[in-house]
Amino acid sequence: MKALIKSICYYLPVKIVTNEDIVRDFPEWSVEKIVSKVGVNKRHVAANDETAVDLAVKAAECLFEEGKTERNEIDYLLFCTQSPDYILPTSACILQERLGLRKNIGAIDYNLGCSGYVYGLSLAKGLICAGIARNVLLLTAETYNKHLHPKDKGNRTIFGDAATATVISTEGIAEIGNFCLGTDGSGAENLMIKSGGMRCPKRQEDLYFDENGNPCSSDYLYMNGSEIFTFTLDYVPPLVVDTLRCNELCQEDIDKFVFHQANKYMLNFLRKKMKIDPERFYYSLAEYGNTVSNTIPIALRNAIEDKSISTGQRILIAGFGVGYSWGATVLNF
The missing domain is CATH 3.40.47.10 (Thiolase/Chalcone synthase)
Incomplete structure (x- = not known):
């Protein structure tokens, strides 16, 4: 059985931190230096009361609004984050309820960073090829800016917050190798x-x-x-x-x-x-x-x-x- 990416959506927090904002905090830098070294013009940052789960919900809702997959078709939820709402319970369980997904589905978190999306695709493909699931919802969400010290010039120029939602299915636009x-x-x-x-x-x-x-x-x-x-x-x-x-x-x-x-x-x-x-x-x-x-x-x-x-x-x-x-x-x- 083949596993394919069916659709991808993402959500970005409303708050934007521009290079001009960074330079105001660190006047020894310049906008031109940040662009040439890091390649970033701006980054979105989650609000103080906005968590990775909140971002993931919005990314998933964007995906469902596009109409390529109905929420009642999802039979497994994978959630990748290193910024969970709680030590326990599992954030994926909270996401199942907030997204109104069926109760007879699998739902797990996994803690990975920059390789997390690729690993999520590997898990989703395994679930589909093993016949355990037909439609896997893979959510990624990070609020790394909550982990940064306000005086951390280097990391504040690099990191932004975001969430994505991907459906992996038995049909779609891209077969996973x-x-x-x-x-x-x-x-x-x-x-x-x-x-x-x-x-x-x-x-x-x-x-x-x-x-x-x-x-x-x-x-x-x-x-x-x-x-x-x-x-x-x-x-x-x-x-x-x-x-x-x-x-x-x-x-x-x-x-x-x-x-x-x-x-x-x-x-x-x-x-x-x-x-x-x-x-x-x-x-x-x-x-x-x-x-x-x-x-x-x-x-x-x-x-x-x-x-x-x-x-x-x-x-x-x-x-x-x-x-x-x-x-x-x-x-x-």
Whole structure:
């Protein structure tokens, strides 16, 4: 049995933080520097009382309003977030009720970051090919800005909040190919929030500023940018090679490469290292920022709408980041 993407929608919070807003907080930067280095013009940020579940509900409602799938057709719900409303219960259970889905469905959360969408597609394909489900609703939602210290200039320029909704079914617009997935937990501390879980439940209140003036704290998101960059350069090119091999393709067979939209500098470096022509490499970063697990589905939706992706094309998608975790597959439109 085949598994196909049937439809994709996304939702962005109303509040917008522009580069001009960032520069007002950090006058040592300039709008031009942010654009050239990060490639982001603006990012959407969830309101103080707006959670990942709230965003996911709005993305799903947008999908149902398009009418390609009825909510009573959904028989499995997957929810990817690293910003859950509660430690328990499972946010997917809350989403089932808020979306008015049937009660005789499966519903689970999974905690992944930038590779989360690819992993979600792999889970959905497995459910469909095993005959467990016919229509899987895959929701991704992140509010990373709630994890950032107000003085964290670097991460505040990069990250945006968003949610997406994708239906994976036995029919649709893009058949999902074979997957290559990977994990290396030795890099966990290079992108981490240490407090708040059972290992370190209480806030540590251990904030200090490094030699570059960047805030470091167990209570906020910490990213070792140089280590994350090195990880990306070491693992993503072999991931692409392995994904092509397991789908019995070569690089020339791919019409478009859609990578996790980390930042402009990293994407350009990867593209040049892998010798991918610019016209075959899709960017969808400037108006959203790095929205973690949402970047690939947002890019896919935009590429379909602006005709960068069309019927008969092969698209290689690749996610990579926090964990470390990485994954890729080929979509046949």
